Amino acid sequence: MDLLMSVPIASYFFSTSLTSWSTSLNLLFFYMTWTTLILSHSPLKIELFGTLGLRIVFWLIPSLFFLLIDTLLPSLAETIKHNGASALPPRDAKSISRLLGLALLNLALETILEGLLSLGAALYLQAPIFRAATTLPLPWQIGKHIALLFAAREVLTYYIHRYILHAPSRNNRRLPGQHASCAHRRRAAPFSLLLMADHPLPFLLHRFVPLYLPALLMQRHLHLLTYFLFFGLCTIEETLTMSGYTIVPGIIMGGITRRNAFHYARPTGNFGCWGVLDWVHGTSLGGDVMKDVKEEAEKHHLKEKGEDAADGAAGMLQNGIEGLRRSARKRGRKSSAGWGRE
Template sequence: MDLLMSVPIASYFFSTSLTSWSTSLNLLFFYMTWTTLILSHSPLKIELFGTVGLRIVFWLIPSLFFLLVDTLLPSLAESLKHSGTSALPPRDAVALARLLGLAIFNLTLETVLEGLLSLGTALYLKAPIFRAATTLPLPWQMAKHIALLFAAREVLTYYIHRYILHAQYPSRTTRRLAAQHARCAHHRRAAPFSLLLFADHPIPFLLHRFVPIYLPALLLQRHLHMLTFFLFFGLSTIEETLTLSGYTIVPGIIMGGITRRNSLHYSRPTGNFGCWGVLDWMHGTSLGGDVMRDVKNEAEKHHVKEKGEKAADEAGGLIQEGIEGLRRSRRNKGRRSMANGGSE
């Protein structure tokens, strides 16, 4: 428990919200916490406790809270769900307990498999899979790696989800996996709730939720800092938890669009196979509007076109003023030269 509470990402954000320290003191505290953690625990232990802690904080606790709202305040939740009453989770305590048990089992399975893969890779390479150094990663390096990880997650999720878990003409193996995925994850045709993020058959769950996150990180071995992986892992967990909640009040047009497409996928599993909808838009498998419509709505919401035109006008005005000033300077210089020549 002390290791879980000492994960520096959590302590860093809590310190900024609970105190009035300056940014430099927060960074110093963050660095000291991370350094102490690295020097006192093995990289594998930090990785496993860190990922489990992120799953608990950003998926399990919010999912149970959403489930309480859905079951204790159904009239309120109904008005906030994409599919209304049909999107509410079952009120059967036994069914909910089974779903929770399956979700906890998959969380445990994911952690065990991650530990085995990390341990095996570390033994084979004679080094930890992630760079668990006391030196913090540079912001540009973190942004580049996170962008690569999210892009790889989108590609893997789409093609695994579409061609294995929802294969139109499946082989014998994919037919079994698709049937298991349909029986567990799509046992009802309605908008999902966040607990369903982990409530799937174990093998389809690993293919759908674990492989797209962990495999790209595995391919970036020894180049990826553990803090960068934690940030990517936490952002992915937050996104999946919110967008599978089924609520219409998920903030942001982009996130709201992902939530809407997830709701349609669970209601009609013939499209919306990706995470963000980019490959669905490219392959024509979007249901209920694609990601480009969300981007257009976001641009209209923030008046991007008007702001761009205003910025262009201002830039053009500054350039024109600079040209006119240069011309005036040359004319004044010519006049002074002529005046000096005349006086001689």
């Protein structure tokens, strides 16, 4: 546990929101701690304990907190749930214990499988699978790699989810049946604990492969800190959008939550993470991602802001032209006055 708590990773990735003085101290403290960690532990150990810690902090603890609200305050919870009271989790201890046990089993399987794959790849490459150097990644590298990882995750999630886990039973009976009997046992909006409460094989295909395979394919081009950031962002997103709450902040995140609720209530669409490929393939339920983008633009008045910016730029250009004309007229008058004196 000391390894999980030894890296103040938030101080590095979110330090831009602080003052410049505190940012410098946070970066210095993070760099010193990260360097010490790299020199004292193996990259594989840091990777496994880091991802396990992210799952615990950003999924397990919030999921148990949401579950506590849903079970102890059902009258309040049903008012902020998609589909109301039908979306509330079971309240009997046996069902909750079963779901929690299955989720923790999948968490352990995910960690073990990642360890085996990373160890095998490291032995084959004769080097750690992720670049666990003391040098910190540059911001533009982080942004580029995160964008690639999210795009690959969207593609893998959609096609695995739609064509393997929701394939017609005549094509493949086993995996769709396992996924339906666990993840879709009830037809209602999900709650966050269901993120990992699926049959182990469908869970690994649906949640682990799209998350880990793109990072594995990037091999040593990907810094371990970038992988941690990607893993943490995905875990936060999945935990919130699987909560079933109508009060999830942000139109984009709220839209993903709404589409998840539709998928679990009627599993005939909304197979992707962000809904981009659902929009492309026409499998969106309850509104598509383009509707969310439009609502987000209207919320922030992007059209009006764009028009104001264009008017401001035109005004500045016009003022500049008028200034140049006035300067030219002044020089012309001075020049004429000089010739007159001669």
